[in-house]
Amino acid sequence: MNVSTTSVNLDLKTLFPFELDDFQQQAIAALNAGRSVVVCAPTGSGKTLIGEYTIHRALARGGRIFYTTPLKALSNQKLRDFRELFGAQQVGLLTGDISINRDAPILVMTTEIFRNMLYGTPIGEVGTSLTGVEAVVLDECHYMNDRQRGTVWEESIIYCPPEVQLVALSATVANADQLTEWLNLVHGATELIYSDFRPVPLQFYFGNTKGVFPLLDETQTRISPRLKPKNKGGKQRGGRPESPHMTYILEQLAARDMLPAIYFIFSRRGCDRAVEEMGDFSLVNEQETAQLxxxxxxxxxxxxxxxxxxxVEPLYRGIAAHHAGILPAWKGLVEELFQMGLIKVVFATETLAAGINMPARTTVISTLSKRTDRGHRLLTASEFLQMAGRAGRRGMDAIGYVVTLQTPFEGAKEAAYLATAGADPLVSQFSPTYGMVLNLLQTHSVSEAKDLVERSFAQYLATLYLRPQQQAITELTTELTKLDIQLAPIEVKQLERYEKLSERLKEERRLLKLLENQAEAVRAQEIAQVLKDAPPGTILYLKGKHVKVSSPVPAVLVTKEKGSGHSPNFVCLSTQNRWYVATTADVVDMFAEDEMGYVEYVPVPKELMLKPGQVRRGTEETEAIAEHLQRSIGHQAPSADIASFAPEVFTQAKVVEAVKDQLDNHPLHYWGNPGNLIKRHKRRLALQEEIHQHQAQYRENQAHHWQEFLNLIEVLRAFGCLDNVTPTPLGKATAAIRGDNELWLGLALMSGEFDHLDPHHLAGAMCALVTETPRPDSWTNYLPPEPAIEALVHLKGTRQSLLKLQYRYDISWPIWPEYKFLDKIVGGLMGLVEQWALGISWTDLCANTSLDEGDVVRILRRTVDILSQIPHVPAVPNSLRANAIRAIQLLDRFPVNEVVD
Structure with missing residues (x-):
């Protein structure tokens, strides 16, 4: 890594007149050794000091440094902090629509701005915007997890020249080692600096209607025994438990000297209601009241x-709300007062946990679940840790307190789980965009672009995920090779023929069995009919559980006894002078014919026909009958073969025998046991299919992002932004735009529909292009500007074509506005923007809409942002450029404009 070789000796004790933690010293040593660093440590542990050291070192060597953050508000805060530390002339700010002292050696910016700077230069080269830059600090690097904007961090790391050191500052994540290894691969030598040390340790508490209690036991690894359910099974008696009231919890905290607190509530309305429900409750003393x-x-x-x-009144009493619906200027006041220790409780949504420097002694997490676009769910470990990490002010508190509360749906069990769970891993959100494709293809070949896409953290993680698949493919291929060698001398057709014959034999045997069962059933009915009138002396052939069906026992019917059902029991004497008691089901045949065709009977003496139930034993008298029976039938018992009395069975048996002969004489026997050979062949086929599936899945995962890139190319070609893979003038214009769907914005701006709109009408139209459709119950009292509506209606066909192509190529970038809402909801927003441009007061503007003030500011700022891009888009007509500049001047006034002190 080509870091400046200018030798400087920075006195750390002078720069930081306190003892540095081990991880801070390790990070500084790694930076001085020329390596990039990933610093992964808990919120509030002092990661920012490493960024500050990097600034001190760059200034001492006459170099520059970029400090990037995920949020404009955080960038503004860093600007103020660094001005105080290094002097106002040393620090500049870039946040898209704001540019202050941009040539300063310390330049604070949002990460998007840094990524956009890198687009203009071939990857790996130092462009003019990076001249003299020694290092780039990527603050809050765990924002790579952000579903909408996470890809910006990956692109920034991939595109950043290796000569520039990267200082990635991240909250605790589970896979910091993977992030570091990825940086090693795509950027250069990088060292992981990991710490789980918190200068202000946290203690976890649980609040319910009875009070506030320690959440964990002495080991801090399990739930406190006091909070375990007393009843068996842990089920609540008497319905769902109640949540404690916030005034009760705050009284408890005040009594324990645990204020100030951030009280997290996952709803804007919930935060505002909380302030209202505090009534006249006050948390400040007389001196603090005067200061407030x-x-x-x-x-x-x-x-x-x-x-x-x-x-306003609650703020005088040290109570405030903080969420995205609040006017930014008012939020800034709340933040300032809170940092001064004058506000004792802030009811805030979780956005406050995202990097803003507002630590408290205590954080209260009112519920452990939240509603999301994907349904209601428990907080993730990282979400919980991010909020909990706001507790404990370094240099002011010995301990930070985290209080979780009982709700009807979650209790101490869930709280203990989250308090002891480890951080979640970083998950890549990398996804190619139209802007990425156009910007890369302006300075890189397709193969170079492919290489860059495949260097993403997403691809790195996919490769790790695919390693088991690679191993599986290797093992399966080895097994397949062995089988191929074993079966090489044998023709596949021989195996297939033998297998077909085997299957046919099974089928023919199944059919034979079916015919035998049918014949047996018919024969059994015939026998049962004749048995009704059979006299003593009738010769029967018996089977049963002790007699084989293939060799039935000949016996003479002596007498009949009453059976369990309608059918009688037959008392018979066998040729072996043994007695049997049989049922109809035991008789397989019942007579024999002599050579003349007469049925022979064996005479039975009347004295043997005893009363039913009497015990009979073989005697000398019965022996004579047995001998006569033997003489009558001979020693050859009749066959029980069904074929002897069912021709169709006989025919099918011949078919079975013929197929079996073919198998017995098949040439496959020459190579060994055919059954084993067939098993190996089947295993070979199964292996081939399994390997094919693994390979298909491997290719799909490996090429997923590149396929997305190629799909975007196809859509861009269809709309004339690319000539093969070379950006056209329309493509270059589109490449200069930043937004959620750069292609749609480029097509709209270059359509000519907006070229002659008046500035206030242009502002309304741009609002529609960049603002997500608000909730259906949102309203304004303003009519849409007709010229702007007309211009958008003329673009409806283009929008429909783009929607169809995006659907075909599985692309999901949004295309605003939704035309079904154009006249009412979206039109109202356009009218609102138009009225602000025409000079309406802020009070009147907000009185004519259901939107929160913060939402109105956000809409207006997004409109200003897209308007501020128009003058820099190549080939834009002068009329559109001039009207965009004028529209910005009309819109960018308090409280919409960002005032940076």
Missing amino acids: KEKIDEFLSRNPEAGRAGQ
Whole structure:
């Protein structure tokens, strides 16, 4: 890594007049050795110090440094912090629509801005924007997990020249080693600096209607015995448990000196209601009240329209709400007052946990589950840790407190699980975009682009995931090779013929068995009919559980006795002078014919026909009958072969015998046991199919992102943005745009439909192109600007064509607006933007919409952002460029404009 060789000796004790933690010293040593670093440590542990050291070193060597963050608000905060540390002239800011002192040696920016800078230069080269840059700090690097924006971090790392050191600062994640190994592969020598040490340790508590109690036992690894259910099975008696009221919890915290607190509630409305429900409850003393009044009054005098209805009075008492629906200026005041220790509780959504420097002594997590786009679910371990990590102020608190609360749906068991669970792993969110394709193809060949796509963290993780598949393919292929060698001398057709014959023999035997059963049933009916009138002396042939069917026992019927059902029992004497008691089912035949065709009977003396139930034994008298029976039938018992009385059975038996002869004489016997050979052949076929499936899945996973890239190319070609793989003028214009669907924005802007719209109409149209359709119950009292609506309607055919192509190629980038909402919901937003551009007051604007102030600001800022890109898009007509600049001037006023002190 080509880091500046200028030798500098930085006195760490002068820079940081306190003892550095081990992981901080290790990171500094790695940086000084020329390696990039991944610093993975808990929230509040002091990771930022490593970034600050990198800045000190760059300044001492006359170099520059980029400091990137995931959020504009965090970038603004870093700007203020670094100005205080290094001087205002040393620090600049880039956040898309704001550019301050951009040539400063310390340049703070959002990560998207850094990625966009890299697009303009061939990958691996240092472009003009990176001249003199020694290092880039990627703060909050765990944002790679963000479903919508995570791909920006991967692209930034892939595109960053290897000469530039990377300082990736991340909260605790489970697979920091994988992230580090990936950086080693795609960027250069990188060292993992991992620490689970928290300067301010956390203690976990659980609150219910009875109080606030320690959540874990003495080992801090299991739930406290006091919180375990007392009844068997752990089920709650008397219905679902109640949640404790927030005033009760805050009283408990105040009594234990555990304030200030951030009280997390996963709903904007819930946060606002919480402030209202506090009533006249106050958490500040007289001195703090006076300070609050001074600060708040001064703010309101400067920004009279910024005061939140229903929120000013609670703020005087040290109580506030903080969420995305609040005016940014008001949120800034809340953050400032909280950092000063004047606000004692902030009811906040989880967005506050995302990097903003607002640590508290205590965090209260009101519920352990949340509603998401994918349904209601338990918090992930990382979400829980991110919020819990806000507890404990370094240098102010000896311990940070995390309080989880009982709800009707979650209790201490779930809280203990999350408190002791490890962090979640980073999951790649890499996904190619139209902008990525166009920007890469302007400076790279297709093969170079493919190489870059395959260097993503997603591909690295996929490769790790595919290693077991690779191993499985190797093992299966080895087994298949052995079988191929063993079966090489044998023709596959011989194996197939033998297998078909084997299957046919099974089928013919099955059919034979079926015919035999049918014949037996018919014969049994005939025998049963004749047995009804059979006299003593009738010769019977018996089978049974002790007699083989193939050699039935000849016997003479002596008498009949009453049976268990309608059929009688037959008392018979065998040729062996043994007695049998048989049923109809035991008789397989019942007479024999002599040579003349007469049926022979054996005379039975009347004295043998005893009463039913009497015991009979073979005697000398019965021996004579047995001998006569032997003489009558001879020593050859009749065959029980069904074929003897069923011709169809005889015919089928011959078929079975013929097929069996073919198998017995098959040439496959020459090579060994045919059964074993067939088993090997079947195993070979199964192996071939299994290997094919593994290989198909491997190829699909390995080429997934590249296939997405190719699909985007096809769509771009269809709309004339690419000539083969070379960007056209339309493609170059589209490449200059940043948004959720760059192709749609490029097609819209270059369509000519907006070229002559007045600035306020243009602002309304741009709002529709970049704003997600709000909830159906949202409303405004403003009519849509007709010229803007007309321009969008003319683009409806283009939108439909793009939707169809995206569907065909399985591309899911959004295309706003949704035309079915154009007249009402979206049209109302367009009217709102138009009215703001025409000069309506903020109070009147917000009074005519159901949207929160923060949402209105967000819509207007997104509109300003797309308008600010238009002047930089190649080939845009001068009229559109001029109107875009004028529209920005009309929109960018307080409280929409970002005031950076």
